[in-house]
Amino acid sequence: MSLFEKFSQARALEQALMEMPINPTGTIISEVVSASEAIIGGQLKIMAGTNNYLGLTFDADCVAAGQQALLEAGTGTTGSRMANGTYQQHLDLEIEIAEFFDLSHGMVFSTGYSANIGMLTALLNTEDSVLIDSEGHASLFDGCRMSGAKIYRFKHNDPEGLRKRLSRLGEAGKDALIVVEGLYSVRGDCAPLKEYVDVKNEFGSYLMVDEAHSLGLYGENGRGLAEDQGVSDEVDFVVGTFSKSLGSIGGFCVSNHPELSLIRYASRPYIFTASPSPSVIATTRQALKKIKNCPELRQIVWSNAQLLHSGLSKLGFQIGADVSPVIGIPFEDREVALTYWQDLFNKGVYTNLILPPAAPDGGSLIRCSVTAAHSKEQIRVILDAFDAIKNG
Amino acid sequence: MTHAKIVTRLIELLESLVASVENFDQETALVGDAGLESIQVIEYLCEVEDDFDIVIDEEALSYVNTVGDLAETILKINLGKSS
Numbered sequence: 408m409s410l411f412e413k414f415s416q417a418r419a420l421e422q423a424l425m426e427m428p429i430n431p432t433g434t435i436i437s438e439v440v441s442a443s444e445a446i447i448g449g450q451l452k453i454m455a456g457t458n459n460y461l462g463l464t465f466d467a468d469c470v471a472a473g474q475q476a477l478l479e480a481g482t483g484t485t486g487s488r489m490a491n492g493t494y495q496q497h498l499d500l501e502i503e504i505a506e507f508f509d510l511s512h513g514m515v516f517s518t519g520y521s522a523n524i525g526m527l528t529a530l531l532n533t534e535d536s537v538l539i540d541s542e543g544h545a546s547l548f549d550g551c552r553m554s555g556a557k558i559y560r561f562k563h564n565d566p567e568g569l570r571k572r573l574s575r576l577g578e579a580g581k582d583a584l585i586v587v588e589g590l591y592s593v594r595g596d597c598a599p600l601k602e603y604v605d606v607k608n609e610f611g612s613y614l615m616v617d618e619a620h621s622l623g624l625y626g627e628n629g630r631g632l633a634e635d636q637g638v639s640d641e642v643d644f645v646v647g648t649f650s651k652s653l654g655s656i657g658g659f660c661v662s663n664h665p666e667l668s669l670i671r672y673a674s675r676p677y678i679f680t681a682s683p684s685p686s687v688i689a690t691t692r693q694a695l696k697k698i699k700n701c702p703e704l705r706q707i708v709w710s711n712a713q714l715l716h717s718g719l720s721k722l723g724f725q726i727g728a729d730v731s732p733v734i735g736i737p738f739e740d741r742e743v744a745l746t747y748w749q750d751l752f753n754k755g756v757y758t759n760l761i762l763p764p765a766a767p768d769g770g771s772l773i774r775c776s777v778t779a780a781h782s783k784e785q786i787r788v789i790l791d792a793f794d795a796i797k798n799g
Numbered sequence: 800m801t802h803a804k805i806v807t808r809l810i811e812l813l814e815s816l817v818a819s820v821e822n823f824d825q826e827t828a829l830v831g832d833a834g835l836e837s838i839q840v841i842e843y844l845c846e847v848e849d850d851f852d853i854v855i856d857e858e859a860l861s862y863v864n865t866v867g868d869l870a871e872t873i874l875k876i877n878l879g880k881s882s
Binding site: 536541552557558559560561562568571572575576763 | 836837841842844845848849852853854855856857858
């Protein structure tokens, strides 16, 4: 059997996508014009499919901080922290991200994916049990699987289902790790974290919350959904990424457990990955300051989210009840979803097309996201495009 | 509970998810023959877990293809509980 025979399905999918006028999974952005616009296929598009929630990718202070770091510390660290040294800026960011969450300890990884893999593979081994929301991000599942722990899924956003499973696990449930997200990135719905905390406390388990998409958006200080639901102190491990609201790249874990420092000696994705480059650290630190000092950014993104959500609802799209900067529009028929995505694109709006098996309900989905960088006029253009396709 | 009885109950539980279970037996593949989509598989397995008052870990599920395989897994879990 050829080494490449296993790719026959992937080849068929690639061929089908290549036959489309533009491949929705291989969009080439030739020029980024601003935090909300880009040139794709020679045309200006409104970017309604990013994770740039606070619109900070072109923030003047963040860009300047990155430029300064490039000049002062060079383009890269060229190695891992354990083998090649920790820059002072890595430590500063770890202190600042912990302070931002009002927690005691912080640890920075090179990407959000490696943060999840790195934490889960270090925390869990074959003796452990982990209970994970069935719609958790791939990085969470991958981390659980790589750890060798016993994995039990429960239905999406179902604290009672979690409670039943912990109960059935008996003694193993006491030390089990529960893994959920804050804001789910495809449908844009939120986890009932308060209820999860109640369940965790009932059994004495541990709770990890991935705030990748909720950081900067939820809570009085922008710390995420746990802050918003008043349970920040009850979450054992908060993981997340710098590549969404913070407009940079990297991942982190913050916790009040002092053992977090020991993870550095056990986490292979931490030990064997090159550390984040100085400019990345600098822009991340600056963006963190923006979240703290510019609450108006949250007000703008929520105002835009409300506008898009109510507009799509009025147009009759079956979207979730939770208003959030992420809106998933489900389509039972894959071809209809493809056509919608293409038509939106032709009308100057870039969205995300999510096809089976990636869509959580087994159907297809168009994911729209808004940012603080979008103008009200741009939101209107997005809605007009949906209207024209649906009713035109 | 015997393997055969578990198979019967597993097919009953499939009734709410598929149009007809008329020709289903222990050889019926959950995805291929029963036609369950990935999300339905998760729903179904959660329902099965609740019905049998058990939890099935992902590793055990990786060997499950047919209704009969699932019954075998449940049988093993129940034996483990009673031993």
